[in-house]
Amino acid sequence: MRNLLVVGVLMWVLAACAPSLTGLTLPVLGSAQTQAAVQEVGLASWYGPGFVGRNTANGEIFDPAQFTAAHKTLPFNTMVEVTRLDTGASVVVRINDRGPFKPGRIIGLSRAAAEAIDLIEVGVARVELGLLSTRGGQAAVQEVGLASWYGPGFVGRNTANGEIFDPAQFTAAHKTLPFNTMVEVTRLDTGASVVVRINDRGPFKPGRIIDLSQAAAEAIDLIEVGVARVELGLLSTRGGRVPLVPDPSLSGFQVRSWTHAPGSLFVLASKRHREPLVVRAVGPELVGTGAGLLVSLELFELLGSDAYLLSE
Numbered sequence: 408m409r410n411l412l413v414v415g416v417l418m419w420v421l422a423a424c425a426p427s428l429t430g431l432t433l434p435v436l437g438s439a440q441t442q443a444a445v446q447e448v449g450l451a452s453w454y455g456p457g458f459v460g461r462n463t464a465n466g467e468i469f470d471p472a473q474f475t476a477a478h479k480t481l482p483f484n485t486m487v488e489v490t491r492l493d494t495g496a497s498v499v500v501r502i503n504d505r506g507p508f509k510p511g512r513i514i515g516l517s518r519a520a521a522e523a524i525d526l527i528e529v530g531v532a533r534v535e536l537g538l539l540s541t542r543g544g545q546a547a548v549q550e551v552g553l554a555s556w557y558g559p560g561f562v563g564r565n566t567a568n569g570e571i572f573d574p575a576q577f578t579a580a581h582k583t584l585p586f587n588t589m590v591e592v593t594r595l596d597t598g599a600s601v602v603v604r605i606n607d608r609g610p611f612k613p614g615r616i617i618d619l620s621q622a623a624a625e626a627i628d629l630i631e632v633g634v635a636r637v638e639l640g641l642l643s644t645r646g647g648r649v650p651l652v653p654d655p656s657l658s659g660f661q662v663r664s665w666t667h668a669p670g671s672l673f674v675l676a677s678k679r680h681r682e683p684l685v686v687r688a689v690g691p692e693l694v695g696t697g698a699g700l701l702v703s704l705e706l707f708e709l710l711g712s713d714a715y716l717l718s719e
Contacts, residue, residue, distance in 0.1 A: 449513035451489060451534040453521030454506070463504035471518035477504035478514050482551055482638060484595070488537040489514060491524050498523040552616035554592060554637040556624035557609070566607035574621035577652050580607035581617050584641075587665070589650060589699050591640040592617060594627050601626040602652050602712065604701070649675075650699035650713050657703035660686045664700050675706075677714040684709070 455471035463469050465483040481502045490497040500520045507515040521527050558574040566572050568586040584605045593600040603623045610618040624630050669690035676683040
């Protein structure tokens with residue numbers, strides 16, 4: 408029934424050139440459509456007694472009431488979905504400690520997290536771990552290092568992929584990532600994040616892993632400090648949910664896409680704007696490795712930083 412409604416509305420849009428439609432529902436967050444991809448399988452345990460008030464490995468004070476966990480290697484602040492394989496119960500935790508160090512165990516949960524999946528009495532259970540991002544499960548951490556920004560002296564010059572450098576665009580330079588890769592850049596000291604598109608090469612100073620445009624640097628308050636430690640996460644499309652990046656060259660209901668040919672119509676909605684919107688892909692079509700959509704500033708204001716792809 409919903410598919411028929413979508414088809415009918417799209418036909419109406421073609422005739423009337425109107426962007427809005429009603430009658431569709433959004434997927435439920437936390438359903439199987441938005442689960443994290445499995446990264447590791449093994450035993451989970453929990454800890455707490457004897458650790459309350461002590462420092463965790465990242466310097467925080469251990470609080471058993473927080474949904475945190477210890478892992479041997481995952482970067483601090485990685486968000487992990489822990490799912491018991493015997494019951495299906497799951498909980499999302501943030502990595503802030505190191506361990507466990509008993510053979511076969513892959514994660515040590517706080518008491519609050521253990522209670523959420525009924526692990527207190529049994530003590531140990533077989534689980535699977537899935538990586539989530541700090542922004543709704545979009546990006547798993549790929550790299551940690553220093554970010555800087557550039558712009559003065561580059562305006563109007565060609566970037567490494569042949570575009571004209573525009574400091575108002577949300578773009579960045581990286582040494583190796585394919586052009587048009589979408590990357591979430593998160594400051595480790597403040598948690599501020601921004602999504603950028605790779606269109607240039609650099610930076611070439613030791614220790615720096617990404618160079619942001621002025622617009623992207625302003626979004627995470629990097630202009631004055633110049634350099635900050637960040638983590639980079641590659642964006643992907645999961646469960647019909649797509650990241651959105653503002654593009655000042657677009658207007659109205661225009662988008663650019665890696666997967667939709669110019670002229671394609673499809674339907675987007677988000678938690679911020681639940682009424683579905685019909686958008687049109689315009690050229691030139693994006694090529695390379697990427698996920699998500701470049702959208703007009705108007706659409707970005709309406710929908711926010713991600714949306715659900717409801718129909719195409």
